[in-house]
Amino acid sequence: MADLVTRQDQDGIAIVSLNRPEALNALSPSLFVELRNHIDALRQQSDAIGCVILRGNGRSFSAGNDLKAMQAGDVAPHPAFQAETVEMIEDLPQPVIGEIAGHCYTGALELALACDLLVCGKGAKFADTHGKWALTPLWGMSQRLPRRVGIQCAKEMMYTGRVIGGQEAFEIGLANKCVPDPILSETVLQLARDMVENSWHTLRADKMLLNKGQEFGLKAGLQFERDNSPGRASGEEERLSSFKKE
Structure with missing residues (x-):
């Protein structure tokens, strides 16, 4: 089947x-x-x-x-x-x-x-x-x-x-x-x-912040972003921004 x-x-x-x-x-x-x-x-x-x-x-x-x-x-x-x-x-x-x-x-x-x-x-x-x-x-x-x-x-x-x-x-x-x-x-x-082609770290963060941010009004949403944005990727995650599968 x-x-x-x-x-x-x-x-x-x-x-x-x-x-x-x-x-x-x-x-x-x-x-x-x-x-x-x-x-x-x-x-x-x-x-x-x-x-x-x-x-x-x-x-x-x-x-x-x-x-x-x-x-x-x-x-x-x-x-x-x-x-x-x-x-x-x-x-x-x-x-x-x-x-x-x-x-x-x-x-x-x-x-x-x-x-x-x-x-x-x-x-x-x-x-x-x-x-x-x-x-x-x-x-x-x-x-x-x-x-x-x-x-x-x-x-x-x-x-x-x-x-x-x-x-x-x-x-x-x-x-x-x-x-x-x-x-x-x-x-x-x-x-x-x-x-x-963009940073996967950023894609994941953007999606989380956008989706969760819809649960708040503007002021609370701005505070949520400041408190929860993961910031710049480092180390292994930076490699994902230019990841190309062979």
Whole structure:
């Protein structure tokens, strides 16, 4: 049986791919178990991996939660497992880029929102369809979406279930870039290369300070930065700023 999630490393970049293309990478509990195993490994490998790309094999990032798999008896280890896994992606020390092609619906959108940056193809389709199935968010939609696009855009997306395309996703700030579909993977890989050419020590520090800083008001956030910024790298960590894998 093929792996439900695959990983390929190149030049300090880990490319993690959802691998159920025949099911539009629907998020089954079993897929989440494999995804968490990769995330656990990456968390321990910040000296070898400077940036992570999260993508889907085939024509879609993911069509969302796999209700059929759950109905067939595929269950997660515990009820909060998926939500915890999404949070673990957000908390990785390395920056994470979401590469979004095709569908990115509901649970898949919650997964994508855990990424630091999103780059989508023009053919990408984003939607929160919880309301179409009488479901409610459990993996972070109500918290991460408004922080990404603003409360008014988040309300419209969540209340209507409307599908928005790649260009609109860029215009509302959901995606950092929207590019022609044929160059999506190339664009994401180059963005990751641009990151890993910089100091990995700084990348990790920037991510921690930015993410944690969102929990404070301005004055408290400024104090948090002064108290917690790790300062200049020294010794072995300085080598990472020019790291090139042979």
